[in-house]
Amino acid sequence: MSEDTDTDAAHCTLCCCTLTNKILLVVFLVLLILAILLGNFITLAVVMGTKHFHTPQGYLKASLAVADFAVGMFVVPLTVYAEVSLMLRDSAPDWISYNSQAIRFHPCNIIGPVFAGCTLVSISTIFLLTIERSIAVLRPLHKESVITRKRTTILIIFSWVGSFFLAVSPIIFSNEIALEYNSCSRMCNYALGTIGEFPTRAWNILLLFPTFDFTLLGGTVVINIISLSTIRKYSKRRKHLAESECQSASKPTFSDIKAAKIIGTLTLVFTASFTPIAVFVVGNVLGNEWCNFSFFSFWILATNSGWNVIIYSVRDQKFRMRAQKLLLPCSFSNNAANT
Structure with missing residues (x-):
C-alpha cells in the first residue's frame, strides 16, 4: 500500500493532486470536447455546404477539421472516462494501471495511434496548405493548372495513410514498445514494454515522430516566410506604383493574399502548440520524466484542435458570415426581411 502511495505522489501533476483539481480537470476536458466537436463541425458544415469553399484549399481545411474532430470524439473522452x-477508485479499470503488453485488449492500442495519427495528419495538411498558398502567391498564373481538386484529394489520401502508418509503426516494428495510460500526461502514450532499459532500436523508432514533425514544420515555416515576404513586397508596390492590367494579371489576388496570411497564422499557432510535446519526447527518450511538463505539453497540443475555427472566423469574413448564418439562422432571415 505504501508503494502505491509513493508512486501516486511521484506522478502527482499540478492538476490532479486533490479532489478539487481532479474535478476541475474533468470539467475542463468536457468543455474541451464540446469546443472541439462544435468548432470542427461548423468548419465542416461551412466548407462542405458552401460552393465558394469547394476548392483545393477548402478540401485541405476539411481534412484538417476531420483530424481535429477525431481528437474530440475519441482521444479526450477516454481521458474523461x-x-x-x-x-x-473502486471502479478504476485495469488498463489504467497496466500497459498494452499486460492486457489482451487495451483501449490505448486504438486511442494512442489515433492521437498520434491525427497530429501527423494536421502537420502534413498544414504543410500542404502552405504549399498550395505559396504557389498561388509566387506563381499565380500557374495556380489553376498546378493546384487541382483531383491532385489535392490524392495528396489528402496519402497524408492520412502515411500519417497513420507512421503512428502505428512503433508497435509494429518493435516488440519493446507498448502503449499505456500515462499517469503524468493523463493520456495514452508510447512506453517501454516489459524490459528495464531503453534499447537503441526503440529509441530510434520513437525519435521518428519529432524528426518527421519538425522537418515538416520547419519546411512549412520557411515557405510561409517566403510567401509572406513576397506579399509584403507586393503591398509596398501597390502604395507607390499604379499597376497596369498586364502586371496585375501576374500578381496574386487579394483573396490569395488573405488566405496565405490565414495559413501563416495556422502554422504559427500549431508550431507553438506542438513544440512543447516535441521537446518532451526528446527529453523522455533521453531519460527525463518531466511529469508536470508532460501534462501541460500534451494538453496544449490537444487544445489546438479547437483553435482553427476561431482563426478562420477572425481572419476570413466569408467564413464568419456563413458560420453565423448556420448558428443564428433566425437572426439572418430577419435581417434579410428587414433589408
Whole structure:
C-alpha cells in the first residue's frame, strides 16, 4: 500500500493532486470536447455546404477539421472516462494501471495511434496548405493548372495513410514498445514494454515522430516566410506604383493574399502548440520524466484542435458570415426581411 502511495505522489501533476483539481480537470476536458466537436463541425458544415469553399484549399481545411474532430470524439473522452474512474477508485479499470503488453485488449492500442495519427495528419495538411498558398502567391498564373481538386484529394489520401502508418509503426516494428495510460500526461502514450532499459532500436523508432514533425514544420515555416515576404513586397508596390492590367494579371489576388496570411497564422499557432510535446519526447527518450511538463505539453497540443475555427472566423469574413448564418439562422432571415 505504501508503494502505491509513493508512486501516486511521484506522478502527482499540478492538476490532479486533490479532489478539487481532479474535478476541475474533468470539467475542463468536457468543455474541451464540446469546443472541439462544435468548432470542427461548423468548419465542416461551412466548407462542405458552401460552393465558394469547394476548392483545393477548402478540401485541405476539411481534412484538417476531420483530424481535429477525431481528437474530440475519441482521444479526450477516454481521458474523461479514465479520470472519473480514478476518482471513484473502486471502479478504476485495469488498463489504467497496466500497459498494452499486460492486457489482451487495451483501449490505448486504438486511442494512442489515433492521437498520434491525427497530429501527423494536421502537420502534413498544414504543410500542404502552405504549399498550395505559396504557389498561388509566387506563381499565380500557374495556380489553376498546378493546384487541382483531383491532385489535392490524392495528396489528402496519402497524408492520412502515411500519417497513420507512421503512428502505428512503433508497435509494429518493435516488440519493446507498448502503449499505456500515462499517469503524468493523463493520456495514452508510447512506453517501454516489459524490459528495464531503453534499447537503441526503440529509441530510434520513437525519435521518428519529432524528426518527421519538425522537418515538416520547419519546411512549412520557411515557405510561409517566403510567401509572406513576397506579399509584403507586393503591398509596398501597390502604395507607390499604379499597376497596369498586364502586371496585375501576374500578381496574386487579394483573396490569395488573405488566405496565405490565414495559413501563416495556422502554422504559427500549431508550431507553438506542438513544440512543447516535441521537446518532451526528446527529453523522455533521453531519460527525463518531466511529469508536470508532460501534462501541460500534451494538453496544449490537444487544445489546438479547437483553435482553427476561431482563426478562420477572425481572419476570413466569408467564413464568419456563413458560420453565423448556420448558428443564428433566425437572426439572418430577419435581417434579410428587414433589408
